[in-house]
Amino acid sequence: MPDAARLARRMGRILAETYPEADTELAHTSPLELLVATVLSAQSTDERVNSVTPALFARYPDAAAYAAADRAELESLIQTVGLYRSKAASIQGLAQALCDRHGGEVPTTLEELVALPGVGRKTANVVLGNAFGVPGIAVDTHVGRLARRFGWTEESAPEKVEEDLMQLFPPSEWTDLSHRMILHGRRVCHARKPACDACPLASLCPSSTLPPATSATRSAPPREEARS
């Protein structure tokens, strides 16, 4: 195994020990609910999404119900998550496509999921990993930022980041790795002020402000500027 992969695996193990509970924080009881919640989570917080979904899921129990929904009522139920007009349109378009192409069910392959309107690789991988147990690396703003700080990728395009991480880790780790990186990004490795002095990865991370501890840190890239 190349040194870079070995170092990445060590960092991955520390993340696993630090966040053993890592899981999606979007409340859901079915693939459709997770799909809708993931659409709603764009540029919002999981907490905010979770505050609207109980009433939403009760009102619209299946894809046909979303497709037939009164748009104004749907918008009013998701208003507090932000971008509610475009999200309501996305959910209805998505639901209609599920009814037209998949009998109202959420498909179980990446290819079918990304062919749905408004569904990108990140959303598809969230659904695959968390609703169907199919490994996938969902690259959101946290995963992209941390992967670059960790030295796991130099790419900025999410699909390229995803490819690089897939090379470093076995499929069995992909879904949990995404969750752990998101938690680490939220709790420690913040976009603007990463808490390196409190970070369990500091001795291995090439972006740490701590003194270098390994040969890998000596070839560290400069710290990435905050983007979010």
Ligand code: SF4
């Ligand atoms: S050492 Fe700093 S930059 Fe590296 S993962 Fe930890 S908080 Fe982020």
